[in-house]
Amino acid sequence: MxxxxxxxxxxxxxxxxxxxxxxxxxxxxxxxxxxxGQFEALSATHSVYAIDLFGYGDSxxxxxxxxxxxxxxxxxEFITAHNLxxxxxxxxxxxxxxxxxxxRANPAAVRALVLCSPLTSATLRPTQTGWTARTFAHLQIDSxxxxxxxxxxxxxLVVREQLGPRGRHMTPTTFAALRTRWSEPRRLLPPAxxxxxxxxxxxxxxxxxxxxxxxxxTIWGAKNRILSAKAGAHLDKALRPTSAIVLPDCGHxxxxxxxxxxxxxxxxxxxxxxAS
Numbered sequence: 001m002x003x004x005x006x007x008x009x010x011x012x013x014x015x016x017x018x019x020x021x022x023x024x025x026x027x028x029x030x031x032x033x034x035x036x037g038q039f040e041a042l043s044a045t046h047s048v049y050a051i052d053l054f055g056y057g058d059s060x061x062x063x064x065x066x067x068x069x070x071x072x073x074x075x076x077e078f079i080t081a082h083n084l085x086x087x088x089x090x091x092x093x094x095x096x097x098x099x100x101x102x103x104r105a106n107p108a109a110v111r112a113l114v115l116c117s118p119l120t121s122a123t124l125r126p127t128q129t130g131w132t133a134r135t136f137a138h139l140q141i142d143s144x145x146x147x148x149x150x151x152x153x154x155x156x157l158v159v160r161e162q163l164g165p166r167g168r169h170m171t172p173t174t175f176a177a178l179r180t181r182w183s184e185p186r187r188l189l190p191p192a193x194x195x196x197x198x199x200x201x202x203x204x205x206x207x208x209x210x211x212x213x214x215x216x217x218t219i220w221g222a223k224n225r226i227l228s229a230k231a232g233a234h235l236d237k238a239l240r241p242t243s244a245i246v247l248p249d250c251g252h253x254x255x256x257x258x259x260x261x262x263x264x265x266x267x268x269x270x271x272x273x274x275a276s
């Protein structure tokens with residue numbers, strides 16, 4: 001497993017294949033392995049990178065630094081260090097927000113965007129997750145979040161909450177790694193710390209891409225209980241995606257619940273971008 005040094009913080013990632021690059025960015029609470037199906041399938045035609053954001057997966061979990069700007073800086077330095085051009089960014093939730101914010105600042109570096117359940121202030125606000133994030137934002141609980149470990153039954157509940165009807169009827173082994181991650185030490189620190197900076201994502205709710213902006217594909221699970229798919233439909237009116245996909249029986253983890261559909265959408269996004 002290669003690592004990337006981001007100002008003294010070790011960032012883990014996987015890389016495979018060759019060709020035009022695709023970078024996968026996970027959600028808050030996830031890790032790079034949520035993209036395993038897409039990573040393997042697309043490595044046959046592309047150079048694929050799946051990153052563990054610091055604080056998650058096999059990356060370091062520093063005591064501080066969990067800000068939107070810091071994560072964008074990490075992504076920017078990763079792309080520069082690996083000399084990547086014409087990148088397709090594929091994100092889920094927070095990973096989608098980072099992809100969109102990076103591309104706003106660096107549109108010439110990006111070929112296409114595939115945004116699964118993009119996190120913004122508006123898509124978060126109406127949900128139970130939004131209420132929890134606002135509560136955390138007003139509390140200084142980093143030391144407590146560092147010390148507490150989620151018991152296994154609660155970790156299972158956290159993952160189940162992210163699934164739609166399709167996911168809840170899939171084999172439990174599909175989501176076993178996620179449940180294990182949630183019960184590891186220090187895993188509550190990054191979400192608690194990031195919650196304080198989530199209001200900065202409000203800017204995405206008012207972003208209207210120019211005609212020259214890289215083409216966008218959005219993918220939503222209609223049964224998403226982490227973010228609001230209804231607010232996501234309103235966001236699409238501003239983003240004007242080339243393709244807007246809604247999966248009626250999926251939740252927040254569409255790449256695990258409908259892996260082939262998401263892989264096909266990424267392939268289509270890269271082909272459309274090349275043709276334009």
